[in-house]
Amino acid sequence: MKVKLSFKIFLIVAVMVVLSSVAICAISVLTFKNNFTNEIDDTVKTAGRGGELLLKNWEQTLAAEAKTTAGLNRTTSALGTGDVALLENVVQSQRGNMDADYLLIADRSGTVLAGTVGVGKSVKDVEAWQNVISGDALSYSWLEKEYVAWGLFYAAPVRYQGEVVGAVLTGYDFVKEDFVSLVKEAHGTECTVFRGDLRVSTTLRDSKGNPMTGTRIDNKQVLSQVLGKGETLRLTNVIGGKQYRSIYIPHKNPDGNVVGMLFMAKNQHVITSATEQTLQLVIPSLVVILIIVSIFTTIIVRFVVVKPVLSVRDSLLKISSGNADLTQRIDSKSKDEVGEVVGGFNKFVERLQSIVKIIKEQDKDLESGGENMGAISQDTASAITEIIANIDSIHKQIENQGQSVNQTAGAVNEISSNIDSLNKMIEGQTAGITQASAAVEEMIGNISSVNQNVERMANSFEELNQNADIGFKKQQDVNEKIQQIETQSAMLEDANQAIANIAAQTNLLAMNAAIEAAHAGDAGKGFSVVADEIRKLSETSTGQSKTIGEQLAKIKESISSVVAASDESAQALTVVADKIRDTDQLVIQIRTAMEEQTEGSRQISEALKNMNDGSMEVRNASEEMTEGNKLILDEVRRLQDATLTMKGSMEEMSQGAEKINETGAALNDVTSTLKESIYKIGQEINNFTV
Known part of the structure; x- marks a missing residue:
């Protein structure tokens, strides 16, 4: 169904007016x-x-x-x-x-x-x-x-x-x-x-x-x-x-x-x-304005736009009819956009006229070029076939080389695995020797420490023996002093007994004095007081003498106990001195044995050092073998990579050659099609009047 341009423009204008009216109404209401x-x-x-x-x-x-x-x-x-x-x-x-x-x-x-x-x-x-x-x-x-x-x-x-x-x-x-x-x-x-x-x-x-x-x-x-x-x-x-x-x-x-x-x-x-109320007033007004604007816009569009476009349409129909006469031009006096469209179209037709003229002149050259292109495509197809055969031969040689390289790589990997096993064994041996050396060194250190301790023990036992002799002598001196104290305490008992006797006699004198004072009557009262004081002093002396006697008895018992304990201590010191002498002999024997063990440990340490040096030489040689094997393995891997790269490249070359072959075949088809197209283009170009 054909829709006129004026109707389309009318619809566009109407829609724009409606949308504008709705927007204005909405904005007005919101405001x-x-x-x-x-x-x-x-x-x-x-x-x-x-x-x-x-x-x-x-x-x-x-x-x-x-x-x-x-x-x-x-x-x-x-x-x-x-x-x-x-x-x-x-x-x-x-x-x-x-x-x-x-x-x-x-x-x-x-x-x-x-x-x-x-x-x-x-x-x-x-x-x-x-x-x-x-x-x-x-x-x-x-x-x-x-x-x-x-x-x-x-x-x-x-x-x-x-x-x-x-x-x-x-x-x-x-x-x-x-x-x-x-x-x-x-x-x-x-x-x-x-x-x-x-x-x-x-x-x-x-x-x-x-x-x-x-x-x-x-x-x-x-x-x-x-x-x-x-x-x-x-x-x-x-x-x-x-x-x-x-x-x-x-x-x-x-x-x-x-x-x-x-x-x-x-x-x-x-x-x-x-x-x-506002909407009731605004909406009818907008409807009336919409109708007026639409009618006015339609009239303007019809005379300003549609009429010049119809003129352009009629001219285009004339150009497209008959023998495609490119010498015709559209006349337009309009200076607006429609006039610019007509001017542009006239320039386009003029350019098209010159292009068609050139194509007509080159038609014969295209025909001869198509013939030459067909011959060249046949030669190209023959060369491509020969290239594909050579690529297949090289591809087979590369596959054989790849198999050889893979076998070499397997052998090198096996050698590398054996070297790794040897290295592990050497590492285990070295670790064992190192541990043994450390243990021996630790044992030597312990023996040295024991020797030092034994030496200190010997010195200590010697000092202890001397101290025991000194203690025994001191104990004898103490015993003598205790005997002296015991003798002196006996003398104190005698003195205390003398004091007691004196106190008893004093008491008798006091009694006699008191009796005489009583006989004297009043004249002897003063003497009676003195006699009483003498009696009290005598009683006090008697009590003190008794107390001193009891304390001296206890002191004597304590001295007896000290004497007994001192005797036991002297006997114990004698036993200790004997045991110290025995222990000192044992310490001397231990020191001699430890010196012998130190010498044996030194010999073991030297032997382990020699074993460790040998292991180090073997490990160094193994490491050199490992490095050399790595270099060989790297070169083999590079050779494998190069072989794979060459193989991939040859496969790509083979695929490319096949594509080139397919392209050559397609080129032959294109050449045939091109020849037919050139012939048809020549016929169509001949229809244009230039």
């Missing part, structure tokens, strides 16, 4: 939505700041009213004296002048004495009351009580005679919709006050139009980030089936605990409706 979304974000941010400012304003109002009421003389005197009636009067008079929803006056114990709510109740657990009672000038608390569903309270201390006697609390009721309504009217946004996650006051409505007061939020991100961490959060969320761009602001008590939050949001349905 519009982004701008609208940014505007909503700005509105929500402004509402958030406005809500915070409004809440701050309410806080300032509560603080001022609490301070004012607490500073009234009636309040301080009534609370200081406990005048409840006067306090109630203060509440009634102040209530009409305040914006606050709640007014409470509590004493220092935390009991509400007067107020708009909670009279008789306790506010002792309220953080604001605790702070001002503790000394703060002002404090606040978000409060939930049985008489307050959710409120913000400010407390100010009441002082009487310089002491804090209670506090005034003022508060706003946030369950009422005053606050959220003010925010919505001021900023056009939805507003909700939360107690924890519970909506206590809101302007939101569910899908049925009912207020969402008393419902709870279930957004985990809000619960975690705002109520959990105390951070302000902006996000897009769905509430009651509607999508909102919203902000959550935490409410905190003075201790930093998050007790609630403030929510403000803008419904995003206005973006959707505005987008739909």
Whole structure:
């Protein structure tokens, strides 16, 4: 099926216009939505700041009213004296002048004495009351009580005679919709006050139009980030089936605990409706523009592009018909791209005309060249056949050479294997000799060490023998000294006995003196005292003499034991001296035997050294044989590689010759085909008029 160029161009233009229109529409909608979304974000941010400012304003109002009421003389005197009636009067008079929803006056114990709510109740657990009672000038608390569903309270201390006697609390009721309504009217946004996650006051409505007061939020991100961490959060969320761009602001008590939050949001349905309205306006306009542009483009294309192309087509048909007259040219006065195409085509035909003219002139030369090429291809085929025969002969000779080289390589490998076995045996023998030499050298070293030790033992035994003789002599001297001590101790016993006798006689004298003093009466009292002292001295001497006698008896027993032990020691020293002399003889015998063993070890070491030298000479000769064998084996391997290379080269030459043979045969076929082609080309070229 033939499709006109104008229709194709129309389709292309239409598709481009449609795509451009869709892109413009999409960009416009996206830009519009982004701008609208940014505007909503700005509105929500402004509402958030406005809500915070409004809440701050309410806080300032509560603080001022609490301070004012607490500073009234009636309040301080009534609370200081406990005048409840006067306090109630203060509440009634102040209530009409305040914006606050709640007014409470509590004493220092935390009991509400007067107020708009909670009279008789306790506010002792309220953080604001605790702070001002503790000394703060002002404090606040978000409060939930049985008489307050959710409120913000400010407390100010009441002082009487310089002491804090209670506090005034003022508060706003946030369950009422005053606050959220003010925010919505001021900023056009939805507003909700939360107690924890519970909506206590809101302007939101569910899908049925009912207020969402008393419902709870279930957004985990809000619960975690705002109520959990105390951070302000902006996000897009769905509430009651509607999508909102919203902000959550935490409410905190003075201790930093998050007790609630403030929510403000803008419904995003206005973006959707505005987008739909924009599309309803833009799409029909784009359709009309599309139709107009398509029609206008089709008319322009028909006169500017299609008409010159049709002229070119007619001229080409004339050139291609009849006897292929290359003398014809296309006339075109156009200066645009179509004119350039026509000019290029005329140049191409002119060039083609010159080429065909040259081909006509060379037609005869091609025919003679084809004849010569056929003869040359036959000669080439004969030469290739002879080359293939020579290559086969050389290939057989190389195979025979390869077999001989392989046999030589096998023999050389066997020799190399035998040399390796010999080397291993030599290595084993050398290692054994080395180990034996090391063992003998170690044994010689041990014998030398033993000789040194035996020499030291001999010297030690000689010194020990001398010391034993000296000890025996010393023991004899000790025995003599002990005998002298024993004799002297006997003399001490005699002396002690003399002292005892003297003490007994002194005692008798004291008794006689005492008797005489008694006979003398008063004149002998002084003498009686002296006699008594003499008696006491005699008794003391007697006791000491007895004690000395006992100690001397023990000393005598000890001396007897020492004498006996000294005799035994002398006998033991005699035995030790005899044993030392016997051991010294044994040491001399061991030293003689070790000298003989040292000489034998030296002879063994020299024999092993000679064996090791012989093994080294054999190993050196074996290594020289191994090196020579390696050189032979390397040369044989090179010869094998060269043989394999020659064999591969001959195989490649054989394959190349076969391919050349095939190419020669194909060349003969090509020559025949070429001759036929030259004949046909000549016939076709003759059809052109140049």
